[in-house]
Amino acid sequence: MKVQRLNVYNQDPDNQVNNEYVTPRDAFKQPCLQMIVGQRTSGKSYLTSKVLAQAKKDKTFDKIYIITPSFNSNKAYFGKYIDEEDVFEPTKESISQVIAKVEQDRDEFEEYLAETEMYKEFNKKFREKSQLTDDELMMYYEKGFFHEKPKWKYGKEEPPKSLLILDDCLGSPAILQSSGLTKIATLNRHIAPLKENHSNRSACGLAVIILSQSYKMQNGISRVLRENLSLLTLFKNKQEAQVKAIKEELANVVDEELFNKAYEYATREKYGSLTVDFNPKCGTKVFRKNLNEVIMFEQLPCECKK
Numbered sequence: 001m002k003v004q005r006l007n008v009y010n011q012d013p014d015n016q017v018n019n020e021y022v023t024p025r026d027a028f029k030q031p032c033l034q035m036i037v038g039q040r041t042s043g044k045s046y047l048t049s050k051v052l053a054q055a056k057k058d059k060t061f062d063k064i065y066i067i068t069p070s071f072n073s074n075k076a077y078f079g080k081y082i083d084e085e086d087v088f089e090p091t092k093e094s095i096s097q098v099i100a101k102v103e104q105d106r107d108e109f110e111e112y113l114a115e116t117e118m119y120k121e122f123n124k125k126f127r128e129k130s131q132l133t134d135d136e137l138m139m140y141y142e143k144g145f146f147h148e149k150p151k152w153k154y155g156k157e158e159p160p161k162s163l164l165i166l167d168d169c170l171g172s173p174a175i176l177q178s179s180g181l182t183k184i185a186t187l188n189r190h191i192a193p194l195k196e197n198h199s200n201r202s203a204c205g206l207a208v209i210i211l212s213q214s215y216k217m218q219n220g221i222s223r224v225l226r227e228n229l230s231l232l233t234l235f236k237n238k239q240e241a242q243v244k245a246i247k248e249e250l251a252n253v254v255d256e257e258l259f260n261k262a263y264e265y266a267t268r269e270k271y272g273s274l275t276v277d278f279n280p281k282c283g284t285k286v287f288r289k290n291l292n293e294v295i296m297f298e299q300l301p302c303e304c305k306k
Contacts, residue, residue, distance in 0.1 A: 019189045019201050021161045024058055026292075029279060031161070031207035033188050033228055036273075037215045038235030043271040044211045047233065048165065049077040050291060051209070056081060061163045061207065062154040063105065065098045067174050068167040078165075090172035095180030098164050099191060099206070105160040106192040106204045108153070113198075115143060115150040158199040160192075163207040170212055170220055184208050185225035216245045223249075233275040233291075236267040253278060254286070255299065262287035262295045 021030040028034075038044045055061050064081055067088045071078065086101075088094040122145045125132060132140070140146065154160060164184070169175050184191065184206060192204035214220055215234075226249060237243050247256055254276060266274035266289035274295075275288040283303040287295040 017197050017200055017202050019203055019205055021060055021205070021207075023060055025281065026285075027054065027058060027060070028231055028277060029281060030060055031163070031189055031205040032209070032230045033185070033207075033225070034209045034231035034233065035215075035221065035226065035229055036209060036211050036233040037213070037237070038233075038273070039213055039237065042235040043273065044235070045074050045077040045167070046271070047273060047291065048167075048209060048211060049081075052078065052081040055163070059156075060161065062160050063101070064163045064165070065101065066165040066167060067094045067098070067169060068165070069172070070168050074167065082165075090166075090169045090174035092173035092177035094174045095164075095178045095184065099180055099183065102160065102162050102204055102206050103192045105162070106194065109159055109204075110195055112150055112152050118143065119145055119149050159194060159201050159204045161207075162204065163209065165209045165211070167211045169210075170214065170217070175221070176219055181222070182224065185222065185228050215242050216249075230279050231275060231277055233273050234263065234267070235271070235273050250276070258287070258297050258299060261297075262289075265289065265295060 019031075023030050036044050036048060052064065055064075063086065065086045065088065066078060066082050067090050068074070069090055071082075071084075071087045088097060122140050124130075125136075143150075166174065175181060188208050189205045190203045191206045194202055194204070210221060210225075212221060215237075216226070232246075232250075234246065237246075247259065250256075250259060259276070262276075263274050266272050266287070273290055275291060277286055277288065280286055281304075283300050284296050285294050286300055287297075289295055
């Protein structure tokens with residue numbers, strides 16, 4: 001056999017934009033599309049509250065939204081992390097309403113960037129003692145430039161980082177009638193695109209966590225969304241049909257033997273959960289028990305760059 005290398009298709013793409021939020025080494029990549037599956041009282045809300053606590057510590061998200069009919073009953077888990085103004089009832093418009101808020105934050109960020117450039121121009125003119133017109137003086141005064149420079153409301157100058165949680169929404173219009181669900185299923189990392197790239201991102205993005213009692217059911221979470229998951233968290237499921245459906249859909253991306261071993265180990269204890277990471281930071285971290293215990297297999301070697 002002979003091989004001849006051709007001088008075509010050899011341009012590397014721009015890898016400066018990955019649309020990822022900065023996260024600690026052992027944290028999951030964000031913005032994720034995660035589904036947490038467990039029967040009632042299995043521990044879904046408690047586990048999600050641990051995700052939120054870690055995210056608050058790491059400053060992973062600037063805003064957290066939730067669509068749920070039962071926020072009051074879950075305040076113990078979510079109340080410390082989610083403002084009530086960011087709680088939505090599950091209607092066919094609720095997901096679109098959240099996306100609109102993310103886009104509004106994007107617009108405010110781009111306005112802040114424009115004002116920052118304007119402030120630099122104002123400073124330069126002030127230092128050079130340039131003659132300012134009455135209109136310029138009024139504009140700079142109204143912007144508050146004589147007192148302080150523009151400040152971004154979330155602190156660090158970077159595009160807003162947001163998370164949406166859908167809880168107790170199966171069978172609701174938010175799942176069955178929302179056009180926004182398909183959008184976040186396929187484009188969550190690209191929601192609210194920016195006019196210009198910033199902080200290695202071309203969009204604000206929207207992380208999504210869906211809490212569900214069933215992995216697959218009629219009028220449930222669509223296959224399109226399930227096939228685009230970056231994270232899947234499973235609690236012990238006694239319904240063999242559900243476990244079989246999970247294995248069938250994961251067969252092309254996860255070794256079934258390794259999945260069986262990891263699932264059995266992670267869920268043997270009460271409230272135990274298995275998280276499958278389809279895009280891990282390291283090849284060893286595909287499986288985790290209770291979020292913070294990596295289940296390592298020889299078949300999954302480390303691929304991290306030294």
